[in-house]
Amino acid sequence: MHITSGLFDHMVLQRTSRNICDVTITGTAAADGLVTSRITARAGAGKGLASRVIGRARRGQFSARLRGLPSGGPYDVELSVRSVNGTAAETLSIRDILVGDVWLLGGQSNMQGYGRRNKAIKAHAMVRAFYMNDEWDVARDPIHNINEAVDQVHSGWLDPDKPRARSRLPSPRGVGPGVTFGLSMRQKTGVPQGLIACAHGGTSMTQWYPDLKKHGSKSLYGAMCRRFHKNGSRVAGVIWYQGESDANAKDAALFEKRMRRLIGAMRRDFHDAALPFVMVQLARVFGHAPTQSPAEWNLIQDIQRLLPGRVKHCATVPAIDLPLDDAIHVSGEGMQRLGRRLAQAMAVLRGEQDAGKPPIALKTIRFSKDQALGQYVVRVQFDHVVGRLAAHGEPAGFALNNPSGANFAFRVDLDKNTAVIRIPTLGVAAGLYYGYGFAPVCNITDAADRSLPVFGPQPISLKFASRQLAQDLRAHPVFDFMGVTPFADRAMVSRPFPAPRDCLDRLPYPVNQRALKFKSRLFFNTMWDLHQDIFKCAPENLLVYFKCALVCPQAMQIGLGIGYDGPVKMWINRREVLCDPKGTNPATNEKAVVKFNAPCGRHELMFAMTSNFGKAWGIKLRCSRQDLTVKQLARPKSYCMPTLTA
Numbered sequence: 001m002h003i004t005s006g007l008f009d010h011m012v013l014q015r016t017s018r019n020i021c022d023v024t025i026t027g028t029a030a031a032d033g034l035v036t037s038r039i040t041a042r043a044g045a046g047k048g049l050a051s052r053v054i055g056r057a058r059r060g061q062f063s064a065r066l067r068g069l070p071s072g073g074p075y076d077v078e079l080s081v082r083s084v085n086g087t088a089a090e091t092l093s094i095r096d097i098l099v100g101d102v103w104l105l106g107g108q109s110n111m112q113g114y115g116r117r118n119k120a121i122k123a124h125a126m127v128r129a130f131y132m133n134d135e136w137d138v139a140r141d142p143i144h145n146i147n148e149a150v151d152q153v154h155s156g157w158l159d160p161d162k163p164r165a166r167s168r169l170p171s172p173r174g175v176g177p178g179v180t181f182g183l184s185m186r187q188k189t190g191v192p193q194g195l196i197a198c199a200h201g202g203t204s205m206t207q208w209y210p211d212l213k214k215h216g217s218k219s220l221y222g223a224m225c226r227r228f229h230k231n232g233s234r235v236a237g238v239i240w241y242q243g244e245s246d247a248n249a250k251d252a253a254l255f256e257k258r259m260r261r262l263i264g265a266m267r268r269d270f271h272d273a274a275l276p277f278v279m280v281q282l283a284r285v286f287g288h289a290p291t292q293s294p295a296e297w298n299l300i301q302d303i304q305r306l307l308p309g310r311v312k313h314c315a316t317v318p319a320i321d322l323p324l325d326d327a328i329h330v331s332g333e334g335m336q337r338l339g340r341r342l343a344q345a346m347a348v349l350r351g352e353q354d355a356g357k358p359p360i361a362l363k364t365i366r367f368s369k370d371q372a373l374g375q376y377v378v379r380v381q382f383d384h385v386v387g388r389l390a391a392h393g394e395p396a397g398f399a400l401n402n403p404s405g406a407n408f409a410f411r412v413d414l415d416k417n418t419a420v421i422r423i424p425t426l427g428v429a430a431g432l433y434y435g436y437g438f439a440p441v442c443n444i445t446d447a448a449d450r451s452l453p454v455f456g457p458q459p460i461s462l463k464f465a466s467r468q469l470a471q472d473l474r475a476h477p478v479f480d481f482m483g484v485t486p487f488a489d490r491a492m493v494s495r496p497f498p499a500p501r502d503c504l505d506r507l508p509y510p511v512n513q514r515a516l517k518f519k520s521r522l523f524f525n526t527m528w529d530l531h532q533d534i535f536k537c538a539p540e541n542l543l544v545y546f547k548c549a550l551v552c553p554q555a556m557q558i559g560l561g562i563g564y565d566g567p568v569k570m571w572i573n574r575r576e577v578l579c580d581p582k583g584t585n586p587a588t589n590e591k592a593v594v595k596f597n598a599p600c601g602r603h604e605l606m607f608a609m610t611s612n613f614g615k616a617w618g619i620k621l622r623c624s625r626q627d628l629t630v631k632q633l634a635r636p637k638s639y640c641m642p643t644l645t646a
Contacts, residue, residue, distance in 0.1 A: 001079060001092040003027040004161075006232045007066065009095050010136040012128045012194025014102040014234035019191075021069040021099045023232040029057040031081045031089035035064040038078045042096075057081045057090075071191045073098035098126065100192030101185060102235045104266075105143075105178045106208070106224060107242035109201030109329060110280070112144040113176025116325050119332025120175045121339075126192040127182040130231060133164040136194075139182055142174025144197045151223035154200055160217040160226060173325070175332040177280070180339025181239060181346075188347045188355070196231060198224040204245040205258040210265030221262075225269055237276035237350070238266060239342050243300045244282060244328065252296040256303045256310075263311055274313045276349040278342055279304060281454055283319040284439045286327040294437040301435065301454040305362075315345040317359055318451040320397070320435045320442045341450055357384040360446060362455050363417075365432065370422075378409075378421040378432060385417040387447025395419065397442030397452065399433045414444065419452075431457025431532070459532075487526040488621045490646040492518040494545035496534050499610040503581040504569040507543075507608055516545055520646045523618075527563070527587060531617040535566075538614020546607040546619060552598045553640040557627035560594040563587040564609065566616025571606040572596060584612065587620055595626060598642070 006025035007013075013021040029035075035055035041047055055064025062081065069075060075097045080088040105111055120141045129139035132149035148164050149155040157164065182193040203220060212219035217226055228235065246255050259279075267275045281304045282297065301320075308314045318341075322334035330338060347355035363383045369376050378400070382389070389395075391414065398421050400409040411422040421432075433456030435442050444452050494516035500507060510516055523529055528546055535542065550558070562570065562578065565587035570578035577594050607619055623642060632639055 001027060001029045001062070001081060001090045003079075003092070003094070005230045007077065007079075007094050007097070008136055008231075010097075010128060010138075011094075011130075011231070012098045012100050012102055012136070012192050013066075013069070013232060014194075014236060015071045015099050015191065019071045020067065021071075022067045023065070023234065025055070025064045025066060025079070025232075027062055028060055029062045029081050029090055030060070031083065032058050033081045033083045033089060035062050036080050036082055037064070037066060038080075039069060040076045040078075042074045042076065069097075069099050071099045073100075073192060075099075098128065098192035098194070100126075100194065101189060101237075102194035102196060102231065103178075103182070103185075104196050104198055104224065104228065104235050104238045105176075105240075106198045106238060107240045107280075108199060108203045108245060110244075110283070111176055111178070111199035111239070111241035112146065112201045113142050113174050113178070113335065114201075114325065114329035115141075115173065115175030115332030115335045117141060117172055117175055117332060119336065121180050121183060121336055123179070124183055124186065127179065127186055127195070128192070129178070129182075129195040129197060130227065131166060132197055133166055134160070134227075134230070135163075135166060137166075139179045139193075139195055141176065141179055142171065143178055143195060144174075144176065144199055146200065151217040151226065153218050153220055153223050160223075175335045177239070177241070177330075177335045177339035177342055180336045181342045182339075184340050184343030185346065188343060188352050194231075196227050196235070198227060199241070202245060203242070204251065205242070205255060205262070206251070208242070208262055209258075210262060210269075213265075213269070221265070228270060233271070235270060235272075235275075237278070237346055239278050239280075239346065241280040243304065244285065247282070247297045247300045248292050249296060252299045255300055256307065259303070259307060260311060263314065276313050276315075276346060277311070278315045278317060278345045278349065279307070280338065280342070281305060281316050281318045281320065283322055283330055284324060284328075286324075286439050288438050292438075297438055298433070298436065298454070298456060302456065305453045305455055313349055315349055315359055316453070317341045317345050318453045320440070320454050321445060321451040337449060344448070344450070356448065357386055360384050360450055360452055362453065362458075365458060376423050378423065380419045380421065380432070380434075382417050382419075382452065385446045386450065388416045389414045389419065389444055389446055389452070391443045391445075393443065395444050397434050397440055397444055399436040399440070399456075401431055401433060401436060401457070419444070431459055433457055457532075488528075488548060488623075488644045489523050490548065490644070491521060491523070491528050491621075492547040492646050493521045493528070493530070494518050494547075496537075496542040496544050496611075499541040499543040503610065504567050504579060504608060505581050507569055509571050509574050509576070509606065510545060510608075513547075518545070518547060526589075527620050528618040530611075535611040535616055535618070536614060537611065540611070541613050542611040544609055544611070546609065547646075548605050548621070549645045550598065550603045550605055550623065551643045551645060552600055552603065553642075554600050556598055556625055556640075556642065558596055558598045558642065559624045559626045560596075560605075561590040561620075561622050561624070562592045562594065563589050563620030564591060564616075565618070566612040567610045568619065569608040570594065571604075573603055574606075584615070587617065589620060589622075 038051040039049040081090040129143040216222040325331040395412040413420040435454030
């Protein structure tokens, strides 16, 4: 007799919901007859099972179904093919079998394991691995022995049915999260654990494409399916660490679609519509590829963070705070922490007793002003925090960035499940991040050593900011101590239109403003900045109108300083005063100065600007009085200043 799938020496069989095994065993046999089993429990493993018929052998093949073996072990199994007269024509012994939970491990190098082995965790006889040479043994790092794999996609080996011996050559590296995950799951469940190693370093989502299953052992997905079926076609769930190879301009935008397709294919092919799937959110990287940018790296991380809200029975575990052993690989010590986090998240998905809380998740962002200090405060509240948030040293990881990348979050305090972030002014922030860029310093965890997730950019939303601060900002005076205004931060913005072919030269004043569908917007830097939402639409060329009002409490001479980085046209009270159809970067503060004598009352300022095929960002505007003497400027109460409103 020879077994091809379902039962091997040192194997862990997947238990059912009734806490027993139910596995189909297939193979070859020379004789025909009934297949029987006799199971012996080793010392301390409980009772065995008496001899019974479990299948049939015919025409050189046999199939049998082994059921009822309780979780635990180890057990020894004897299979026999019995002839018509009851004698054993063939016998095969399979030794040291366990029954518990089996997991698939997939992804790229950080799941494969590159951490230093001097930080490897001690092995346990009840946690086993199905190594890549198709042998079961006690799980010891490294469990992804790629160079000994029998699947062609991993090592070039041409025949997955031809066995390969393990070399057991010592290596200073090879620690991944799998072994610690298995040990932690054993502690949580009390049953043996099995790990089926399927990861391969440097692989992208296109290489894991499920349609490549038809290529069998020559494809990553096909090799994973082969290993799944060889081990009885039952697993408890999947842990996954991948995405580094997709953090580029070409693939990042497709990552969510590909990830959802992969999870759906696994659930279909593994016959479990609710198969638990826990993934790792990308950690840090140094020395990234020239084709990569922080935007794509953060996009992959944010997709991973949001995916559990869009795919059922899925969880994401952050790793942004873990130490590295090289430019991209989590250290051996960090892998132990990551394995425990994966196990805790998996226990929650599976509803294990005393599993605890799901991974920490972003809950709310609220905006306020500290009137006493003249500072603005962003309160970021998180869900599922165990105990309270803490950091070793000063809390780090939050960034309030403007488009240039400058960070204006100058202080962070932790209050239970909330991070309190202080910024000096409204006019600087574009997006809130935790873990901005390739290699941020992030050190905030809860009492269970679980990190905050990477997120961002989260806009400091105009909706809530304008609601909370409307009373202060509706019509604030626009001047400083020298009579020169700061930049206007509010304007009415139209919907976008296709830009005219002749740019702005012949563009008339828009008489029908109702068709422009203006909406009030509050901007958080020195510019009316549209590059994040409207002007990013290259290679299209879009036209947008801006409108605001200048209110003069008395007649005065006004100087309007205008900065812009794209083609622009301006009207004051419907009269054209500026047209620069060749406007481009940079948007200097006083690129154009428009002076006019303003009677007492309200004056309309209208701007038209094109996106310059995605190269423009927006407009800066500030005004000053041009008719004041130095003595008058020294006595601010002696004169009035204009007010800008939307």
